[in-house]
Amino acid sequence: MWTDEGTEGNNVEQPVTLIGLGPMGQAMVNSLLEAGHPVTVWNRTASRADGVVARGAVRAASPAEAVRASELVLLSLTDYQAMYDVLGPVEDLRGKVLVNLSSDSPARTREAAEWAERRGARFLTGGIMVPAPVVGTEASYAYYSGPRDVFDAHEKTLGVIGAPHHMGADPGLAQLFYQANLDVFLTALSAFLHGAALLGSAGVPAPDFAPWAAQVLQLAIQLLPESAARVDTDDHPGDLSTARMMGATADHVLAASEEAGIDLDLPRAVKANYDRAIATGCGGDNWTRLIDGIRNPR
Structure with a gap:
């Protein structure tokens, strides 16, 4: 197996293949090239590779x-089914390390790891937690799981x-x-837009609300x-x-939303x-007691 120290004492940067050249894939290729890695790319629409080539x-x-x-x-695709579509016809995956950075469900991810191992590959799941323009910067980070x-x-x-x-x-x-x-991220963004709509019903500009x-x-x-800490200790003091x-x-947020004539799905879900x-x-009990109903909805 190649290690990041290179082979036979060389300092040659590790060759990397990247499949999938959407904005995230292109950002990863650019970062790898800047760091001196030889990069091979493939994308279903070949012209998307023109810039990185x-x-x-x-x-x-x-x-x-x-x-x-x-x-x-590295795989940067729409979902895990796309991995099967692209790599399914590839006859030999023995000795390869597949790092799938696509989004999907945990269950499908575990199935994919088993699929890769049956074909002789090692498998890591990855999730990059920043948008494409931030990839490769000090602010970029990613989660991985699989064999240590x-x-x-x-x-x-x-x-x-x-x-x-x-x-x-x-x-x-x-x-x-x-x-x-x-x-957390998507809910917070939706909540901001909902609040902006609530204030907007009274003519308040969204930029005034943002700070x-x-x-x-x-x-x-x-x-x-x-x-x-309260969630994990099951301690929810009502002080x-x-x-x-x-x-x-x-309940008051829901009532204000009804009066404003804006969408009610989000405040109804929170109130529920x-x-x-x-x-x-x-x-x-403390509001953290809500975890019980979220874990086991009835």
Whole structure:
């Protein structure tokens, strides 16, 4: 197996193959090229490779040719089915390390790891947690899971893309971390737009709201460590911010949204979490008690 120290004491940077040249794939290729890695690329629409080929990447004529070029094969595709579509016809994956950076469910990720191993390849799941323009910068980071020895052997190369974090041997863990973070991110962005629409109903411009929303998000950040501890210790003291009190606030947000004539799905969903806790006799507990109903919805 190639290691990041090169072979026979050489300092030659590891060759890498990258399959899938959407914005994220192109950003990864550019970062690898800048770090001195020989990069072979393949994309179903061949013209998408023109830019990175002009910067030094090698265009493969087929997925099989791309796979033959490097031990380390990065996949940046729409989903895991796309991996089967592209690599299914490739006859020989023996000795290859497949790092799938595509988004999908943890269960499908585990199935893919088994599929790769049956074909003689080693498999890592990856999830890059920044948008394409940030890839390769100090702010970039990514989750990985799968065999630790495979991760260790390629950590330096993967670090060119972004700070690599190994989350465990289970191939589904990186995907779970990825989706859990996006759960928070997407919900927060939707909440901001909902708040902007709520204020917009009174003629308030969204830019006037943005700094106040940022301040509220900072408050939420400050609450996270203590709230996370309560979730895992199952300790939800009702001395402050009870489910009943927070639920009343959720009810007021829903009423204001109804008056404004804007979409009600998000505030209804939030209120439902509090209603469930109150209905089970936990209204006097801290709002973190909502975790029970989220874990086991009834």
